[in-house]
Amino acid sequence: MTEADMTAGRHPHETERLARAALTHIVEPGDEHAGRALRHLGPTGLLRLLAEPGDQPPLPGTGPDPAAEPDLERALPDTGPQRLASWRRRARTVTPEHDLDRIARLGGRFLIPGDPEWPSQLDDLGDTRPLGLWVRGPADLRTWALRSVAVVGARACTPYGAHAAATLAAGLAERGWVVVSGAAYGVDAAAHRGALGSGGATVAVLACGVDVPYPRGHAQLLARVAEQGLVIGELPPGGHPTRSRFVLRNRVIAALTRGTVVVEAPYRSGSLVTARAAARLGRHTMGIPGPVTSGLSAGVHELLRGEATLVTDAADVIELVGDIGELAPLRRGPVLSRDLLAPDTARVLEALPGRDAAPVADIATRAGTHPDHALAKLYELHSLGFVERRQDEWQLTNRRTEPSNARHGGT
Structure with a gap:
């Protein structure tokens, strides 16, 4: 910070705030040229370089310094003369104190790097x-x-x-x-x-x-x-x-x-x-x-x-x-009652014809099991509402919806 800054009674961080507020008028958001200059010179240093002889400096102590002119080429090696001239024209009219007063009247604030609230x-x-x-x-x-x-x-x-x-x-x-x-x-x-x-x-x-x-x-x-x-x-x-x-x-x-x-x-x-x-x-x-x-x-x-x-x-x-463990719920389709049947019971159900009735022996053959075992499973399916008996044959129950009483898959 310059001697004039210190004698003005400002804290260095507040002087930087004023300088950055001024620069928001001068350079466009996201300007990499200005970003590189800030790394080399800091906000007040950049303002000093942008102030030309005869200009009113935007901050006390940031007037032109001819001895610092060589720093301009080092800080802004790729910055064209038109961009630099535009910055200098804008620097002549900035009034950062006015902007900070205006945002304060709106109940707001101007955050800069180094502030506790800066993200x-x-x-x-x-x-x-x-x-x-x-x-x-x-x-x-x-x-x-x-x-x-x-x-x-x-x-x-x-x-x-x-x-x-x-x-x-x-x-x-x-x-x-x-x-x-x-x-x-x-x-x-x-x-x-x-x-x-x-x-x-x-x-x-x-x-x-x-x-x-x-x-x-x-x-x-x-x-x-x-x-x-x-x-x-x-x-x-x-x-x-x-x-x-x-x-x-x-x-x-x-x-x-x-x-x-x-x-x-x-x-x-x-x-x-x-x-x-x-x-x-x-x-x-x-x-x-x-x-x-x-x-x-x-x-x-x-x-x-x-x-x-x-x-x-x-x-x-x-x-x-989110944090570890904040998992989305498991997503799946609706669980049908036939999904809850034990595997051997489900195989017997699948062995029944779609429309006609069939004897136990045919059902057992299609299911790949013994007729006695198939008969036991058919009675279980009957109690759950999946099948019905027609004399010595079995067929699927004529229904549009799954039976509501099928809660488990049997033994």
Whole structure:
């Protein structure tokens, strides 16, 4: 820290917070060039290099230092002059104190690496790690992120996709998991509403400022999320969304969570970007299948052919991302009463003709057993309601359903 920083009475970490807040105005989210510069120079050092002679520095003590100019080439060896000029133009107008006051008035905060609430799993993004996160909402982001799942998918989803996303999110929330999504139309909104409707926790990751309701139709939804959950973003208050910012936002969703579930996605879908980013980061990637005739499920099915795991409900998801022993229930079809018969009894039952009656000797031959043994089993089957006797022959009982009294398979 510079001498001016120390004499200003600020703690070094708070000076870094101001610098990072300023940089969220200057560089785009996920900019690797800026990430490399931060590793070499730190936030205040980068601001110093971006301040040109005659400019008002964004922070005390971060004015231009001609002696440090050689560091610029070392810190930004691959950064083109146009990018650098853009950064310098933006650096002339930033007012980080104003942004921090604005987020405080909204009841929010600006988190940076080193804060107790900073989710350390975001550090897996390396040089594309967020400079910081602007946050609205009462919960602790670090605590919530440790037990979170992303649910993403198509904006123009079908009723099936909306139902699947809402049901999945509700099931996760009821089991104490945080549902993370991007607050877009379609699957994202259904996921947030499913979690909120069950009284659970949800986080909306925006590609704009956390004070900007986008899409506008979700103003009420985002207000509910901010009240009951968390609304977070990399852009400072007032920041507007762009196509590239939506794509870059997805890496934060992937890194923040234990796994990503895709519910409906065509081949060209931002949710597939999220899923593939999750896979690169070593997170679980999952997909809910849809009709093979639906183009909105084509991207999900392509994921399932590769790195993703097929899931159908919250129990399947938790078995993958949860702790050891959190297993999904065993899934099987209905148990029929004939499934409970002992093997030799079942063989005698299977030896009876489908429509006609047959003598005991023929039944025994088909079952591969002695006639006396076959007769004993026929009487057992008769008591259970499977067969009936016609004089000296036996036939299957004429019934549409399994007998309700068949509870065990005899001896």
